Amino acid sequence: MTDSSSQTGPYLLLDTHTLVWSVEDSPRLGVEAKQEINQAAEEERLAISAISPWEIALLVSKGRLKLNADVMEWLRNALGKPGVTLVPLEPEIAVASTRLPWVMHADRADRILVATARYLGVTLVTADGTLLKMARNGHFAAMDATV
Numbered sequence: 001m002t003d004s005s006s007q008t009g010p011y012l013l014l015d016t017h018t019l020v021w022s023v024e025d026s027p028r029l030g031v032e033a034k035q036e037i038n039q040a041a042e043e044e045r046l047a048i049s050a051i052s053p054w055e056i057a058l059l060v061s062k063g064r065l066k067l068n069a070d071v072m073e074w075l076r077n078a079l080g081k082p083g084v085t086l087v088p089l090e091p092e093i094a095v096a097s098t099r100l101p102w103v104m105h106a107d108r109a110d111r112i113l114v115a116t117a118r119y120l121g122v123t124l125v126t127a128d129g130t131l132l133k134m135a136r137n138g139h140f141a142a143m144d145a146t147v
Contacts, residue, residue: 010141012040013087013117015126016052016109018145023078024068030147033125041083047122048079050089051112093119102139105130114140 014022014037021029022037029037040046053075059065067074079086089112097108097115104111110131117124117140126132127145135142 011045011047011120011122012037012143013047013049013113013120013122013124014052015113015124015128015131015145016055017127018125019048019052019078020056020065020067021145023074023081028127029145032147033143033145036143037125041081044083044085046083047085047087047116047120049087049113049116051109051116053079055109087116087120090119100139102134102137104134117141 018029018033018037020026022034037046056065056067056075057071060067060071069077078084093112093115096119097111100111100114104114110128113124113126114131114134116122121141123141123143124131124135125143125145132142132144134140
């Protein structure tokens with residue numbers, strides 16, 4: 001995953017909730033976002049941060065997320081879909097998540113997702129209003145997952 005802007009479009013990095021919505025075929029995922037995600041998967045330019053499996057497992061363990069399968073089975077299925085690349089938590093991303101050049105909330109997973117998007121130069125697909133506002137302020141590229 002070295003070139004974030006292929007001839008067909010940029011890589012898309014799914015926020016954790018967007019990954020869940022996509023795999024579960026949730027109506028919360030917007031029609032346009034779903035089309036963009038499916039197209040990115042077909043063109044092998046769909047990225048998932050290594051923090052997302054951790055965040056999903058944590059939400060399941062706290063009873064805040066219910067999946068249609070055991071969490072490990074669900075993750076293997078989600079990450080094994082064609083066109084999906086799991087992005088490792090590189091040291092540069094970990095450090096960058098602590099050095100974002102603007103004030104950001106303390107959510108560790110969001111910090112890593114934003115740092116990953118910035119590091120790779122990819123578009124974060126999210127429904128998080130705070131993250132979308134940061135993107136509108138030019139800090140990174142984002143797409144609204146509800147559109």
